[in-house]
Amino acid sequence: RQGNDVGTQYRSEIFYHTDEQKQTAERVLKQIEDEHVYQNRIVTKITPFTNFYKAEADHQKFYQNNPDYGYCRVIIDPKIKKLLREFKSDVKE
Numbered sequence: 001r002q003g004n005d006v007g008t009q010y011r012s013e014i015f016y017h018t019d020e021q022k023q024t025a026e027r028v029l030k031q032i033e034d035e036h037v038y039q040n041r042i043v044t045k046i047t048p049f050t051n052f053y054k055a056e057a058d059h060q061k062f063y064q065n066n067p068d069y070g071y072c073r074v075i076i077d078p079k080i081k082k083l084l085r086e087f088k089s090d091v092k093e
Contacts (some may be wrong), residue, residue: 004075015049022046 016022025046033042054060063072084091 012044014044014046016046017049022048 014025016025029042029044029046032038062069063076066072
C-alpha cells in the first residue's frame, strides 16, 4: 500500500546488482524492524536486478508536468517537503 493506492504493484522493492548490495539491504531492513521504526511489518522485497523498463510517456516527469494534479498536491508534495526538510543536504537540485 502507498497511501490510497492498494495492491502488490505499489509495494516497495529494492533491486540489487551485487551480493554486497543485497546484504546491505537485508541488514538495514532488519535494523529498521528490530528498532520498531514502523508499527507494521516491512513488506519491501529484495530482488536481484534483471531488467529496467522505462515508464510510458504520460508517466515521464509526471509530477513536474502536473503540479496542480490532485494526487501531486495531496500525496507527493508533502513527501517532497519532508524529504527536503530531513535530507536537504543529500538531495540534488
